[in-house]
Amino acid sequence: MSKLTLDPVIRAEQPEDFPTIRAVNLAVFPTPFEADLVDRLRQRAQPTVSQVAVVDDTIVGHIFFSPVHISKRDDLKVMGLAPTAVLPxxxxxxxxxxxVRSGLAVCQALGYGAVVVLGHPSYYPRFGFVPTARTGLRCVYDVPVEAFMMLELQPGYLQDVQGIVTYHPAFDDV
Ligand SMILES: CC(C)(COP(=O)(O)OP(=O)(O)OC[C@H]1O[C@@H](n2cnc3c(N)ncnc32)[C@H](O)[C@@H]1OP(=O)(O)O)[C@@H](O)C(=O)NCCC(=O)NCCS
Structure with a gap:
């Protein structure tokens, strides 16, 4: 586990943060896709969880969650984590x-039972994410199996659940 050497304040985004959040995502990712995605999801997805990390009154990191859908399981409340960005x-x-930890706690408080992430297989397991390859869940996108992971916020929430996980249509806009 990484050592906390800074003492960031993690808080929910405010409307006045939107331009800075966009700038953080533009600075961190090679293309504007993630910055645009956050702007689209903020308008079109419901609910969303968007939190910022503040150091010395400056936003230096951002995390975003939006609901995903599991085929034939409209009853399940599952969030998708994307993107996460910390200035280099x-x-x-x-x-x-x-x-990540703060965002997961907010998702849990909202009544969500699990979170999925498409991300670095060496980063997310430290928070309890496990590859969905061990489960009946598959990502709608053609991605390496080890990169698609899930974490239960309620024990057993996705036990024996099978299906295709689809993200909000805003993910498919280019
Ligand atoms: C991934 C990211 C959000 C991590 O933020 P961070 O503040 O550096 O993370 P932490 O300090 O909490 O954790 C650092 C750990 O993450 C690991 N890490 C950082 N980037 C990583 C990557 N691309 N792949 C795997 N591990 C990574 C580091 O090796 C370090 O591991 P260690 O604790 O074993 O030394 C940040 O590096 C980032 O913004 N990267 C570019 C954007 C990105 O790839 N976002 C994630 C998309 S899934």
């Missing part, structure tokens, strides 16, 4: 971890 100068100091 602030990486490897525990800020990403603080954002």
């Amino acid at each position: 100068a602030y990486q490897r100091q525990g800020i990403g971890s603080a954002l």
